[in-house]
Amino acid sequence: MSSLFPWRRPLEEGWGARVSEIEAVVASGRMPDYASVRAAANQQLGPREQLRIERLAKRIEKVEAKGFTRMELGLLGSRTLSYLREPLGAAGLARGLLVSGHEAPYDHVASFAFSGHNCFERRLDAVLAVLGEASFQGLRPLLDRAAEDEALHEAERLVSAIGAAARSKTGCPVIIATLPPPLQLASADSATPGSSARFRLRINRMLADGAAERRWLIWDQAALAARVGLERWFDPIAYHSAKAPFSVQLCPLAADSVASLLAAMSGRSARALVLDLDNTLWGGVIGDDGITGIRIGQNSAEGEAFVAFQHFLLGLRARGVVLAVCSKNTDAIAREPFRHHPDMVLKEEHIAVFQANWDDKATNIRAVAEALGLGLESLAYVDDNPAERERVRRELPLVSTIEVGEDPSFFIERIARSGLFEHLPLNSDDLARASSYGGRAAVAEIRARVGNYEDYLKSLEMQMTISPFDAVSRPRIVQLINKSNQFNLTTRRYDDEDVSRMQEDRELLGWQVRLDDRFAQHGMIGVVIIRKHGAEWEIDTWLQSCRVLERGVEQGIMNSLFKEASAAGVESIRGRYIPTERNGMVSEFYPRLGFEVVTKSGDGSMNFACGVARYAPHPVFMNISLLR
Amino acid sequence: MSDHESYLSQVADVIRGLFDEYDGPITMETTARDVPQWDSLSHVRLMVLIEQELGVRFSTTEVQGFQNLGSLIDAVVKHKN
Numbered sequence: 156m157s158s159l160f161p162w163r164r165p166l167e168e169g170w171g172a173r174v175s176e177i178e179a180v181v182a183s184g185r186m187p188d189y190a191s192v193r194a195a196a197n198q199q200l201g202p203r204e205q206l207r208i209e210r211l212a213k214r215i216e217k218v219e220a221k222g223f224t225r226m227e228l229g230l231l232g233s234r235t236l237s238y239l240r241e242p243l244g245a246a247g248l249a250r251g252l253l254v255s256g257h258e259a260p261y262d263h264v265a266s267f268a269f270s271g272h273n274c275f276e277r278r279l280d281a282v283l284a285v286l287g288e289a290s291f292q293g294l295r296p297l298l299d300r301a302a303e304d305e306a307l308h309e310a311e312r313l314v315s316a317i318g319a320a321a322r323s324k325t326g327c328p329v330i331i332a333t334l335p336p337p338l339q340l341a342s343a344d345s346a347t348p349g350s351s352a353r354f355r356l357r358i359n360r361m362l363a364d365g366a367a368e369r370r371w372l373i374w375d376q377a378a379l380a381a382r383v384g385l386e387r388w389f390d391p392i393a394y395h396s397a398k399a400p401f402s403v404q405l406c407p408l409a410a411d412s413v414a415s416l417l418a419a420m421s422g423r424s425a426r427a428l429v430l431d432l433d434n435t436l437w438g439g440v441i442g443d444d445g446i447t448g449i450r451i452g453q454n455s456a457e458g459e460a461f462v463a464f465q466h467f468l469l470g471l472r473a474r475g476v477v478l479a480v481c482s483k484n485t486d487a488i489a490r491e492p493f494r495h496h497p498d499m500v501l502k503e504e505h506i507a508v509f510q511a512n513w514d515d516k517a518t519n520i521r522a523v524a525e526a527l528g529l530g531l532e533s534l535a536y537v538d539d540n541p542a543e544r545e546r547v548r549r550e551l552p553l554v555s556t557i558e559v560g561e562d563p564s565f566f567i568e569r570i571a572r573s574g575l576f577e578h579l580p581l582n583s584d585d586l587a588r589a590s591s592y593g594g595r596a597a598v599a600e601i602r603a604r605v606g607n608y609e610d611y612l613k614s615l616e617m618q619m620t621i622s623p624f625d626a627v628s629r630p631r632i633v634q635l636i637n638k639s640n641q642f643n644l645t646t647r648r649y650d651d652e653d654v655s656r657m658q659e660d661r662e663l664l665g666w667q668v669r670l671d672d673r674f675a676q677h678g679m680i681g682v683v684i685i686r687k688h689g690a691e692w693e694i695d696t697w698l699q700s701c702r703v704l705e706r707g708v709e710q711g712i713m714n715s716l717f718k719e720a721s722a723a724g725v726e727s728i729r730g731r732y733i734p735t736e737r738n739g740m741v742s743e744f745y746p747r748l749g750f751e752v753v754t755k756s757g758d759g760s761m762n763f764a765c766g767v768a769r770y771a772p773h774p775v776f777m778n779i780s781l782l783r
Numbered sequence: 784m785s786d787h788e789s790y791l792s793q794v795a796d797v798i799r800g801l802f803d804e805y806d807g808p809i810t811m812e813t814t815a816r817d818v819p820q821w822d823s824l825s826h827v828r829l830m831v832l833i834e835q836e837l838g839v840r841f842s843t844t845e846v847q848g849f850q851n852l853g854s855l856i857d858a859v860v861k862h863k864n
Binding site: 396399 | 800801803824827828831832834835836840841842843846847
């Protein structure tokens with residue numbers, strides 16, 4: 156049987172021995188190496204290897220495993236979701252997550268939604284609700300349109316109630332699974348009001364609309380079922396004998412799909428795709444075959460496949476994924492097809508960083524990461540050559556090297572199935588991201604040319620805009636609050652409803668900060684929340700995007716904050732640093748900005764304060780507009 | 784080795800893989816009660832693994848009705864022929 160995970164590397168030689176080493180480290184209570192664990196889990200595991208990684212995941216959960224993001228996931232289903240729990244642990248490891256599944260008791264959907272009782276009895280990061288058609292009440296006699304509409308209303312009420320319960324009882328967002336279609340009786344099923352096929356279609360449409368309005372998140376079970384085939388996805392024997400909503404054999408795949416969503420929620424999706432050139436973007440070798448010899452375009456089946464692949468890449472870019480090139484080639488020759496071949500879909504302007512030289516791939520990929528200001532873990536790599544893939548995997552295990560194979564017709568499928576570019580509903584800032592990174596790379600070049608940092612900052616012609624929270628920007632504000640881990644002083648998470656309340660709260664100052672420069676519109680790059688306690692203001696939240704560091708952004712915001720405080724007659728401003736595994740970069744934030752330590756707590760968190768009269772504004776090299 | 788014995792040794796292999804804490808004997812008479820980790824949840828996993836490993840598919844009645852490994856092996860032989 157072919158692997159459930161064709162986009163992962165084939166099981167490496169010596170896999171068992173490597174896993175034994177990790178198991179031994181864990182057994183001795185020590186912390187296993189993050190990259191090795193992720194690499195061992197992220198392979199084409201057969202059933203037995205799968206079991207072993209599931210067991211490993213359970214053990215690693217118990218040691219404090221550095222590098223991984225913990226996710227406590229509530230599981231709420233109308234059938235049992237127990238079979239997902241262990242596969243979720245294994246799938247999480249492959250994506251840098253430690254996922255613990257907590258299943259609600261059987262048939263607790265309605266009780267969770269509508270009663271005061273909280274069956275999870277713990278804090279969660281998300282609740283996954285996999286409802287069956289039977290979860291939705293209401294008789295739907297065939298051809299009775301009104302009854303169908305009513306049932307759909309009821310369904311929406313139930314889903315909203317689950318979302319509200321997740322927020323109020325466990326403080327987390329809810330992920331609702333779409334419903335796979337039933338096995339149909341007739342092609343006219345979906346045209347027949349009251350039929351199961353039609354009802355599920357309408358439910359899915361309702362779920363999609365709600366997700367677009369950010370009322371909940373969706374896990375598209377229906378799309379996954381379609382991909383593997385409904386006859387494989389739905390296993391009637393397991394359904395009846397084990398109460399399993401879908402095939403137990405496919406649970407590792409389902410778990411991986413859910414894990415990719417959890418990875419996206421915690422900001423761990425890949426942000427850039429690094430591409431090889433010869434036989435990856437076109438057929439043949441540009442250095443040998445020349446621009447007339449490479450295969451791209453309508454002249455051959457292979458050429459058409461490469462065109463389709465390039466269109467797919469452009470689609471990724473449109474969603475904010477940064478494209479980069481890394482090729483063993485002479486730079487001028489490598490650029491030739493982009494400039495002169497009429498059938499090339501990708502142009503030079505679409506490539507944020509172009510590394511064509513004779514250094515090895517690992518060195519060049521590192522250079523790409525540096526030019527983009529991204530960590531290696533944010534990069535995915537595509538190369539048709541298995542030897543190159545192998546080398547990159549060995550030298551840069553944190554880069555996601557996708558097993559695309561050698562046939563260009565399968566490149567799209569493998570990348571799509573990898574789930575590496577999973578994302579939540581997009582906003583306009585996401586779309587602008589790819590070109591913003593293009594701008595960043597241009598900035599890096601200027602920076603090399605301009606010696607003096609101050610001159611460099613001036614040359615950027617930065618414009619910062621600080622404005623209060625508003626409804627239009629709320630999705631991005633919520634996204635930043637929930638995704639920012641590194642430049643985040645308190646890592647307090649607030650959802651859409653919280654932020655909407657803050658907008659109205661007069662005792663609270665919510666600031667969204669945007670930055671443009673002459674190369675790019677970076678969009679919203681900071682969120683600050685101030686709680687006003689009379690003559691003392693407290694910085695509840697201060698977070699910034701790591702896209703624009705060392706630009707004087709925090710100094711600019713702080714200057715504006717103290718100006719506001721002074722005008723309001725405030726005497727001092729307090730701030731707090733709560734350390735996490737990932738926010739070490741801001742441990743010195745307050746001292747650097749002129750605050751003094753007030754108290755330190757046992758957990759390492761620190762309270763700071765700065766008197767308004769004492770504050771000395773920091774020099775900044777940008778234009779700042781403050782909208783009230 | 785008869786068909787029955789060779790299937791039993793394959794099944795025993797799967798059982799030891801899944802129930803890693805069990806090191807007692809595995810025979811035709813073995814039942815779920817003999818293996819502490821073998822609960823109703825892991826029973827479903829076990830059935831799936833055996834089906835994958837041996838290339839068979841048990842019926843709805845079979846998956847819950849095996850008296851012991853002997854009757855499971857009988858079913859495997861029946862499906863194989």
